[in-house]
Each structure stands twice: as structure tokens, then as C-alpha cells.
Amino acid sequence: MSLGRTVKLNNGVVIPQVGYGTWQAAPGEVEKAVEEAIKVGYRHIDCALVYRSFSIPLRVFIVATGIKASGVPREELVLVSKLWNNSHRPENVEADLDLTLKQLGTSYLDVYLIHWPVAFKPGKDLFPKDSNGVVQLDEPAEKGGPSIVDTWKEMVRISKETKKVKAVGVSNFTVEQLKKVIDATGVTPSMNQIELHPSLIQPELFKFCNDNGIAITAYSPLGNNITGKPRVIDHPEIKKIADRLGKSPAQVLIAWVAKQGFVVIPKSVTPARIKSNFEDFELSDADLEEINKIGLANQVRSNIPFEYETSWPVDIFGTPEEKGQVKAF
Numbered sequence: 001m002s003l004g005r006t007v008k009l010n011n012g013v014v015i016p017q018v019g020y021g022t023w024q025a026a027p028g029e030v031e032k033a034v035e036e037a038i039k040v041g042y043r044h045i046d047c048a049l050v051y052r053s054f055s056i057p058l059r060v061f062i063v064a065t066g067i068k069a070s071g072v073p074r075e076e077l078v079l080v081s082k083l084w085n086n087s088h089r090p091e092n093v094e095a096d097l098d099l100t101l102k103q104l105g106t107s108y109l110d111v112y113l114i115h116w117p118v119a120f121k122p123g124k125d126l127f128p129k130d131s132n133g134v135v136q137l138d139e140p141a142e143k144g145g146p147s148i149v150d151t152w153k154e155m156v157r158i159s160k161e162t163k164k165v166k167a168v169g170v171s172n173f174t175v176e177q178l179k180k181v182i183d184a185t186g187v188t189p190s191m192n193q194i195e196l197h198p199s200l201i202q203p204e205l206f207k208f209c210n211d212n213g214i215a216i217t218a219y220s221p222l223g224n225n226i227t228g229k230p231r232v233i234d235h236p237e238i239k240k241i242a243d244r245l246g247k248s249p250a251q252v253l254i255a256w257v258a259k260q261g262f263v264v265i266p267k268s269v270t271p272a273r274i275k276s277n278f279e280d281f282e283l284s285d286a287d288l289e290e291i292n293k294i295g296l297a298n299q300v301r302s303n304i305p306f307e308y309e310t311s312w313p314v315d316i317f318g319t320p321e322e323k324g325q326v327k328a329f
């Protein structure tokens with residue numbers, strides 16, 4: 001049974017603390033998994049325009065099929081989605097949102113996020129590539145390309161002037177990038193969705209978000225990755241704690257995120273896991289500390305776009321892996 005906890009965003013919008021992630025599911029799986037998730041009680045679904053590319057030859061966003069099949073009315077759900085990198089120019093932002101709304105079969109999103117602080121060459125291609133197969137970035141701001149401030153201003157305009165989004169925020173933003181958009185506009189993002197698990201503890205970013213009323217959503221909370229790096233869910237000490245508490249390692253990791261007041265969006269297409277991941281529990285302070293120690297000794301960032309098979313030639317996080325690339329804003 002879920003504890004049913006919620007988090008209030010800085011503009012009053014309330015969202016369920018445990019949501020459901022929809023990235024990386026094979027064709028045919030997503031709609032069933034979303035339906036299952038809603039049936040077992042999830043009311044917060046995390047989406048992104050770019051996730052459609054995994055499954056939809058017909059360009060119909062199949063998350064919408066799962067939502068429809070669940071029979072739960074739209075108003076009872078919290079839908080989060082994200083602006084993709086090829087639409088950062090202000091004149092393209094609302095069109096990207098409209099496409100997302102169309103694909104989801106809804107007239108509004110609860111939260112709309114800038115997916116990355118990185119602008120790709122604008123156009124229909126989600127991943128525009130050069131002849132070496134490397135992603136093509138938009139022009140830098142000095143040469144007429146969009147800065148994150150330009151994109152953020154447009155997100156804010158849409159949130160104020162239309163009824164298409166209830167709250168706007170960002171994803172994969174560092175403290176520096178957050179400060180930049182806040183200082184330039186005076187408007188603080190409602191949310192920063194970031195990779196977060198015990199193997200990626202970022203005290204400075206957590207403090208900045210907490211001090212400024214920015215809700216943090218933890219993605220890849222189980223340490224999922226596409227690069228084969230070690231996953232925190234497989235760590236023997238996490239397994240040991242889970243056994244002692246009579247919980248699964250995934251439940252322990254989800255509880256670890258929730259204990260810190262963050263939102264968490266685990267993904268699974270396996271019915272038993274979809275259900276058990278939603279059965280959150282209150283972790284003790286002592287267990288939180290013990291898990292912090294394990295994680296801090298094994299820090300791993302799995303989602304570094306420069307390392308993707310189709311590489312983005314950009315340094316977003318300042319990691320050694322990204323050294324020598326163009327700084328993201």
C-alpha cells in the first residue's frame with residue numbers, strides 16, 4: 001500500500017511523490033505498463049516528447065493509449081513532459097508543447113520541463129547529426145542561437161498566458177544554469193528533474209534547490225543506465241539493508257529518495273515490480289545515513305550525453321568524461 005505522499009511545487013501545484021517513468025520500454029510494452037501502473041494507484045506519469053521515438057511508427061503517443069485503457073479521468077492524473085532539444089528557439093517552444101499535448105490526448109500538462117540545457121539544430125529531426133554521426137548543436141547565443149534564458153522566458157510566457165501548463169521547470173540543470181535563468185527572469189523553476197540515487201549524491205545542487213523552493217525529481221532512482229556502469233540497485237550492501245527491512249532493493253532506494261522530500265519516478269514494465277515500487281515506506285534516519293555512506297563511496301553518473309552512442313559534443317556536468325567539449329551554456 002502506498003503512503004500516498006505528495007509534494008507541493010512553488011506555485012501551489014501538488015504532485016504525487018512517487019510517479020511512474022516511461023522511458024525505455026519496448027514497443028507494445030509501454031501502453032500495458034502505463035495502464036497497469038495507473039490501475040495499481042500511480043497518478044503521476046513522467047513523459048517526454050523524445051520517448052515516443054522508442055515505439056511509435058504511427059506517431060501516436062502510446063502512453064495515451066495506456067491512460068485511456070486505465071479508465072481513470074485525465075483530471076485525476078498528473079502528467080509531466082519535457083521540451084526536446086531541437087525546439088529551444090523561442091518560436092518553436094509552443095509548437096513542441098502542442099505536439100506533446102496532441103500525442104498525449106490532453107489539453108494541458110501539469111508540469112512542463114526543459115529536458116536539457118542543450119539546444120540542438122532546429123528542425124524536424126530529434127537528433128540532427130553531422131557526417132560523423134555526432135549530434136549537431138544550434139548556434140551559440142553570441143551567434144544568434146537560443147540561450148537557456150531565451151528558452152526559459154518562453155516557457156514562463158506560456159505558463160502565464162495560456163492554460164496549456166500548470167507549472168514549468170527544468171531537467172538536468174546545474175546550480176550555475178539554475179542561477180542563470182533565475183537571475184535573468186526573476187522566475188524560479190518549479191522543478192529540476194535530475195539523475196539521483198545513492199550513487200549520485202550532489203549536496204550543493206540539493207541545497208540550492210531546497211533553499212530556492214525548487215522541487216527535485218529523481219530520475220533513474222534505481223541507477224538504471226545504458227552504458228553498463230554499475231547500478232546501485234545491485235550493490236550488495238543495498239541488498240543487505242533490503243533483506244533486513246523485509247523490502248526489495250528498489251523499495252529501499254525509492255524510500256531513500258522520498259525520505260529527503262524529493263519526488264521519485266521509477267520505471268518498470270514488469271507488473272509485480274510496478275506494484276511493489278509503488279508500495280513506499282518511511283526509512284529511518286539511521287538507514288538513510290547508512291545508504292548515504294555506501295553511495296558516496298561509489299559515485300556513478302550514468303546519463304552523460306557525450307557518452308551516448310550518438311554523442312552530443314557538449315560538457316553539461318563538468319565530469320572528466322566531458323572534458324574538452326563545448327560548455328552547455
Ligand SMILES: NC(=O)C1=CN([C@@H]2O[C@H](COP(=O)(O)OP(=O)(O)OC[C@H]3O[C@@H](n4cnc5c(N)ncnc54)[C@H](OP(=O)(O)O)[C@@H]3O)[C@@H](O)[C@H]2O)C=CC1
Nearest residue numbers: 021022023219220221222223224250266267268269270273
Ligand atoms: N529527465 C531526464 O533526462 C531523464 C528522465 N528519466 C525518467 O526517469 C524514469 C526512471 O529512470 P530510468 O532510467 O528508466 O531508470 P530506473 O532507475 O527507474 O530503472 C529502471 C530499470 O530498473 C528495473 N526495475 C524496476 N523496478 C525494479 C525492481 N523492483 N527490481 C529490480 N529491477 C527493477 C527496470 O526493469 P523492468 O522494466 O524490466 O522491470 C529497468 O530496467 C524514466 O523512465 C524517465 O521517465 C530517465 C532518464 C533521464
Ligand SMILES: O=C1CO[C@H](CO)[C@@H](O)[C@@H]1O
Nearest residue numbers: 023048050051115303305
Ligand atoms: O530522458 C532521457 C531519455 O532519453 C533521452 C534521449 O534518448 C535522454 O537524453 C534523456 O536523458
